[in-house]
Amino acid sequence: MLFIKLIFMDYSDQIKAELKKKHIKVGDHVVVKKDVHTFEGILMPKSQGRTDSLIVKLANGYNAGVDWTKDTKVNPASGKKETKKKAALHKYKPDPSKKTVAILSTGGTVASKIDYKTGAVSATFTAEDLVRAIPELANIVNIKPRLVFQMMSEDMEPYHWITLAKKIEDEIASGADGIIITHGTDTMHYTAAALSLMVQHPPIPVLLVGSQRSTDRGSNDAAMNLICAAQFIAKSDFAGVAICMHGSTEDSFCHIHDGLHARKMHTTRRDTFRSIDVLPYAKVEQDGTINWLRTDYKRSDKKRKAHIVDRFDNKIALIKMHPGFNHKILEFYEGQGIRGIIIEGTGLGHAPINVTDDYTKHHELLLSTIQRLSRTMIIAMTSQCVYGKVNMNVYAPQRIMRESGVVEARMTPETALVKLGWSLGHTKNIEDAKKLFLTNVAGEILDRVEIPAYE
Amino acid sequence: MLFIKLIFMDYSDQIKAELKKKHIKVGDHVVVKKDVHTFEGILMPKSQGRTDSLIVKLANGYNAGVDWTKDTKVNPASGKKETKKKAALHKYKPDPSKKTVAILSTGGTVASKIDYKTGAVSATFTAEDLVRAIPELANIVNIKPRLVFQMMSEDMEPYHWITLAKKIEDEIASGADGIIITHGTDTMHYTAAALSLMVQHPPIPVLLVGSQRSTDRGSNDAAMNLICAAQFIAKSDFAGVAICMHGSTEDSFCHIHDGLHARKMHTTRRDTFRSIDVLPYAKVEQDGTINWLRTDYKRSDKKRKAHIVDRFDNKIALIKMHPGFNHKILEFYEGQGIRGIIIEGTGLGHAPINVTDDYTKHHELLLSTIQRLSRTMIIAMTSQCVYGKVNMNVYAPQRIMRESGVVEARMTPETALVKLGWSLGHTKNIEDAKKLFLTNVAGEILDRVEIPAYE
Numbered sequence: 001m002l003f004i005k006l007i008f009m010d011y012s013d014q015i016k017a018e019l020k021k022k023h024i025k026v027g028d029h030v031v032v033k034k035d036v037h038t039f040e041g042i043l044m045p046k047s048q049g050r051t052d053s054l055i056v057k058l059a060n061g062y063n064a065g066v067d068w069t070k071d072t073k074v075n076p077a078s079g080k081k082e083t084k085k086k087a088a089l090h091k092y093k094p095d096p097s098k099k100t101v102a103i104l105s106t107g108g109t110v111a112s113k114i115d116y117k118t119g120a121v122s123a124t125f126t127a128e129d130l131v132r133a134i135p136e137l138a139n140i141v142n143i144k145p146r147l148v149f150q151m152m153s154e155d156m157e158p159y160h161w162i163t164l165a166k167k168i169e170d171e172i173a174s175g176a177d178g179i180i181i182t183h184g185t186d187t188m189h190y191t192a193a194a195l196s197l198m199v200q201h202p203p204i205p206v207l208l209v210g211s212q213r214s215t216d217r218g219s220n221d222a223a224m225n226l227i228c229a230a231q232f233i234a235k236s237d238f239a240g241v242a243i244c245m246h247g248s249t250e251d252s253f254c255h256i257h258d259g260l261h262a263r264k265m266h267t268t269r270r271d272t273f274r275s276i277d278v279l280p281y282a283k284v285e286q287d288g289t290i291n292w293l294r295t296d297y298k299r300s301d302k303k304r305k306a307h308i309v310d311r312f313d314n315k316i317a318l319i320k321m322h323p324g325f326n327h328k329i330l331e332f333y334e335g336q337g338i339r340g341i342i343i344e345g346t347g348l349g350h351a352p353i354n355v356t357d358d359y360t361k362h363h364e365l366l367l368s369t370i371q372r373l374s375r376t377m378i379i380a381m382t383s384q385c386v387y388g389k390v391n392m393n394v395y396a397p398q399r400i401m402r403e404s405g406v407v408e409a410r411m412t413p414e415t416a417l418v419k420l421g422w423s424l425g426h427t428k429n430i431e432d433a434k435k436l437f438l439t440n441v442a443g444e445i446l447d448r449v450e451i452p453a454y455e
Numbered sequence: 456m457l458f459i460k461l462i463f464m465d466y467s468d469q470i471k472a473e474l475k476k477k478h479i480k481v482g483d484h485v486v487v488k489k490d491v492h493t494f495e496g497i498l499m500p501k502s503q504g505r506t507d508s509l510i511v512k513l514a515n516g517y518n519a520g521v522d523w524t525k526d527t528k529v530n531p532a533s534g535k536k537e538t539k540k541k542a543a544l545h546k547y548k549p550d551p552s553k554k555t556v557a558i559l560s561t562g563g564t565v566a567s568k569i570d571y572k573t574g575a576v577s578a579t580f581t582a583e584d585l586v587r588a589i590p591e592l593a594n595i596v597n598i599k600p601r602l603v604f605q606m607m608s609e610d611m612e613p614y615h616w617i618t619l620a621k622k623i624e625d626e627i628a629s630g631a632d633g634i635i636i637t638h639g640t641d642t643m644h645y646t647a648a649a650l651s652l653m654v655q656h657p658p659i660p661v662l663l664v665g666s667q668r669s670t671d672r673g674s675n676d677a678a679m680n681l682i683c684a685a686q687f688i689a690k691s692d693f694a695g696v697a698i699c700m701h702g703s704t705e706d707s708f709c710h711i712h713d714g715l716h717a718r719k720m721h722t723t724r725r726d727t728f729r730s731i732d733v734l735p736y737a738k739v740e741q742d743g744t745i746n747w748l749r750t751d752y753k754r755s756d757k758k759r760k761a762h763i764v765d766r767f768d769n770k771i772a773l774i775k776m777h778p779g780f781n782h783k784i785l786e787f788y789e790g791q792g793i794r795g796i797i798i799e800g801t802g803l804g805h806a807p808i809n810v811t812d813d814y815t816k817h818h819e820l821l822l823s824t825i826q827r828l829s830r831t832m833i834i835a836m837t838s839q840c841v842y843g844k845v846n847m848n849v850y851a852p853q854r855i856m857r858e859s860g861v862v863e864a865r866m867t868p869e870t871a872l873v874k875l876g877w878s879l880g881h882t883k884n885i886e887d888a889k890k891l892f893l894t895n896v897a898g899e900i901l902d903r904v905e906i907p908a909y910e
Contacts, residue, residue: 107811149812150811151811151812152809152811152852154776154800154802154805154806154809155807155808155811155815155818156778156807157778157779157807158778159814160814161778184802185802186801186805187777187778249906264802264840265909266840266842266843267802267803267840267842267843267844268904269843269906269909272840272843317784320773320775320799321609322645322773322872323613323646324612324613324872324876326772326791328791329772329784344775345609346608346609347609347639347640347641347719348723350607350609350641352609352610352611353610354606356604356605356606356607356610359612359614359615360606360610385719385727386720386841387720387722388722388723388724390722391723395607417779451704451724454720454721454724455910
């Protein structure tokens, strides 16, 4: 289990010595005192952040992080042990008057239960666990938790998107009114794009929810993001794949982002997700207030049948243009049997292909290589600008690339990469795959850029 | 001259036929009538945009684009020829009471004169040309135009940065009070980062200025960006390399962006440049009003000597992590003798290196390859989030990468790539280059992220 070894860090040697002295093990009920504060709860394993702070899961479900100093005291809580009996007292009962939401857990820190003994994410991800962690959820919707994966999102492969698409199909067939997928934030926008293409005409909302701050921090955003997602499903008629995450640095509202046009834009901020070149669908508050910013969304209709198209060919690559770019990488990919390449060009979709002086003579090689490869694979141009789309009609050099077969991808490079693999998964014929790539299947091709989306 | 063939488009066949019939050639003085409008001026060559609109350079220096329809009439202007004699009447005279600004032209649409006969950018880039195009400039500063390159910025190579650094050194030695570099926008931030490292302790301001809209469009931003840059040089005590571009979609103000922390963020908007994780230094208006947003800038001091460090090793590469990423690209770069790689990781600086199930077994290969290569080359981690910096201390897998020698680059991927080549240019010893890469030479390493910089 390399996973566990890599993911879970240990407490500092000092803390470990103190725990050993007191015969305390991770998972035990403890009382931690520091200054005037007392924290009582279950000692959690250390998974993130500083190794010299104790993590205690409090009775209200939140985790407290207590920095270890010479004044910190930890002791076993007298006579208290978490028992299965106690958990059974709070047996979760669905309310037939409420909508039912399947919660698919893929890992990360959101809504997953850690086995206090081993540090592994437990396979028994129950409604009770979830309600204990976020009691508000049960007041909004009925929940059906499902453990799908136990991984950080940077490790997700196209295979996992396919599995998720099938799980979504299963939950739709079982009558769910909505689906929440808890997911690491790093590649959430890639997954959202993939599910938008793989689950066509979904009759219900499918919301990806993550958290930017680990559950041992006061600024943890998991609970609010989940509550807003549940409220949005309970109170709206939206259908489709979207991302529900903090819309500001405050705990004031979440944004519902179009799954095909969103991007993680900040390494740490809770409002890290931004809609790119479109407006978010809506703002949602924890009390269920919804402010719609777009009305062009598909309405939910449980009579509609979702069509699952879970094809993917991973013989794809993504390269970014930059000064000093060397064309040989393209030849390398050709040799590897790659069938499609997304280029992150500069500006409107540019590449160093002009010979202007003695020092740019090699640019001719890049142009000729691009021209040659665009006959045998899909070469699609996007822009590294992030905002705004490519336009290969403005400047003459781009026209030359376009005429040789390079295509414009009027979407983010991330969505383009997903669309590329998905299109190639349909056929061995490159021209057919190219046609599919250029067909607007689920709204991924943006004809028009929403100017206020860039602020 | 492949350059000309690629860059300059021709007018449509219909327009060409009409021009031939009337014995009109590009460069001739013409009168164009359409509807109730009359445009009189010099017929310009067609370089961008639609081929079915005529471009006429008006007496005020602006270009008008007139769509060609059956109502459009073009005729030679009676008896008018642009003569050298006329231009000589407006001989430019510097004003000793004003600051002197060297304007280094590198190409693009800004402030370059097109030879109307051949379509080539003319080597005679004179003060008269510039003052005729933007008369306001001469009221603000004395100008010394210098033609350095004639290229679009996507074609710039590290060699061109070195040439520019030397030209800057020359102009500083000649007593310039400030330098404006007119530059295409696509790679302006790469050039700004390079010049920030190559021209150390500059005694004067060095401002990069570009335009997002071609000069045949009414929304052309070249004039205002140049005027704001001249005003900022005339009225401030700033020294250093910065970018001066539109700060909003209106013609209201320009931002002065830190050359090490800026990025082109929109393919078309005039306020495409954004400061990343820092605030812009200032807002500048066309009338010379300056609103400072930061006060931590270096003050100009013409007694200070700039130190030119124009080294660069182009044996570098940039790769972006994504679902489905294949480690073989790293082995390819190893075989190519690459000495340093910038990784655009996900989130805080992550890569798919964890084995969590049967479908992620190959992640072990990526981890072991990264670990192996980080002993013989510089592997530096940045984030594809754009905003916020990497932090390889938060999660255990990143710690493992860091311990094997992968370094954090707390800068944009673009600045990191430039810093990498610059550091490697100093020495054949990788460890020495790595030390230099991790040394904060010119403010490129951000200890702290300015939260309001992400809006």
